[in-house]
Amino acid sequence: MSSRCFVCGKRLAVIDGWCAEDWNAQHELVKLPARLEVTICSRCDRAKISGKWQVWNAQAFLRSKAKVFGRLDRFDVNRQNEKFTVLASGLVERGKKLKTEKHTVLINFNCVVCPDCSRALGGYYEAVLQLRGDISENVIKYFEREAAKISAVDARAFYSVKDVKEGFDVRIGSASAASKLARLLKEKYGAELKKSYKLVGRKSGKDIYRMFISVRFRQRFK
Numbered sequence: 001m002s003s004r005c006f007v008c009g010k011r012l013a014v015i016d017g018w019c020a021e022d023w024n025a026q027h028e029l030v031k032l033p034a035r036l037e038v039t040i041c042s043r044c045d046r047a048k049i050s051g052k053w054q055v056w057n058a059q060a061f062l063r064s065k066a067k068v069f070g071r072l073d074r075f076d077v078n079r080q081n082e083k084f085t086v087l088a089s090g091l092v093e094r095g096k097k098l099k100t101e102k103h104t105v106l107i108n109f110n111c112v113v114c115p116d117c118s119r120a121l122g123g124y125y126e127a128v129l130q131l132r133g134d135i136s137e138n139v140i141k142y143f144e145r146e147a148a149k150i151s152a153v154d155a156r157a158f159y160s161v162k163d164v165k166e167g168f169d170v171r172i173g174s175a176s177a178a179s180k181l182a183r184l185l186k187e188k189y190g191a192e193l194k195k196s197y198k199l200v201g202r203k204s205g206k207d208i209y210r211m212f213i214s215v216r217f218r219q220r221f222k
């Protein structure tokens, strides 16, 4: 003889005297805080998460804050201003039936300007690419495409281009991005590179240097 659930008295007891429904009602699949704080950059929209500035992803963030008891199959997030609704489904521990839970989390966004953006806004730059010689349209197009690719993934690789008598000066926020772009121009167009450093100041007892890379394109036709 099968016994009935001691809670509802109607359905079959399948887990220690509980029916599957009442077991689910009694056990949580996901625990989430009701309120969270996130520091976000108003310029690049990245968020500071565990001390690192990264692309804001509400789903990944809330998932990282969720404690899961059992097996999680789905974790969907919907946003309405500051209100985030999470629909979670799966099996609670020892559960016999899928459970779906709805959670609401209020996220308070603390808007700031991240250090990378404040450098860019302050006109700071680590390196200058000096494009010189015979610079064709193709070179410019290629350069702009590659520079845009790098700055899309590296917030410090912002750049600005200045027309000068001898060619173009490109100021770049990151020295490593500048080196990479110079290397690409050398590989693709055989440009000659010359690197130098200039002392631009001192900060907390250390000399600050700015890197200059002269990128020279030879005459195409002679």
Ligand SMILES: [Zn+2]
Binding pocket: 005, 006, 007, 008, 009, 010, 011, 018, 019, 020, 021, 022
């Ligand atoms: Zn029951």
Ligand SMILES: [Zn+2]
Binding pocket: 041, 042, 043, 044, 045, 046, 113, 114, 115, 116, 117, 118
């Ligand atoms: Zn930023």
